[in-house]
Amino acid sequence: MAETFKRRAPSQWGEGGALKEEILAAAARLLAESGREEALSLRAVAREVGIAAPSIYLHFKDRSELVATVTRRAYEKLVAELREARDGGTPHTTHSPHTTHTSRAPHTPRTALRAMAHRYCTF
Template identity: 95%
Template sequence: MAETFKRRAPSQWGEGGALKEEILAAAARLLAESGREEALSLRAVAREVGIAAPSVYLHFKDRSELVATVTRRAYEKLVAELGEARDGGTPTAPLAPH
C-alpha cells in the first residue's frame, strides 16, 4: 500500500528558519506520541512536515542532533515554566479573582 504524502508549500527565500521550526515541532509531536526516542525516524518527521527526507539534513546533521535539540528546547521550556511558577507568588495566586 502506497503512503500518502502531504506536500508542503515551498518556503520563500530567507524563510529556512520556519522549516527548521516545523521539523522541530513535528519531531516533538512524534516523540510525545510514541514516548520512545528509538521510534523516531527522520523519514517519519519529513512525512509529518510534508518534505522529502533528505531535506531534514539541511537543518540537522543526523537524528541524534534533532533529538538533542528537541530535548534541549523541552528542558529550557520546563526551566522557564518552573521559574514562572516559583516567582508567581502563592500556589493559589492564579485562582484569585482579578
C-alpha cells in the same frame, strides 16, 4: 494501502527558519506519541512535515542532533515554567473539567515550592 504524501509548500527566500521549526514540532509530536526515542525516524519526521528526508540534513546533521534539540527545547521550556511559578508569575490554570486552580497566596518559599511542584506536574 499506500499512504499519500502531503507536500509542503516551498519556503520563500529567507524563510528557512520556518522549516526548521516545523521539523522540530513534528519531531516533538512524534516523540510524544511514541514515547520512545528509538521509534523516531527522519523519514517519519519528513513525512509529517511534507518534505523529502534529505531536506532535514539542511538543518540537523543527524537524528541525534534533532532529538537533542527537541529535548533541549523541552527542558528550557520546563525551566522557564518553573521559574515563573517560583517567582509568582501569572498564575497557571489547570485545565481540569472539575476545578480551576489559581494560586494567589502570599509569596513564601512554601508557596513557591508548591507552585513549582504543581507546574511541574501539569507540564
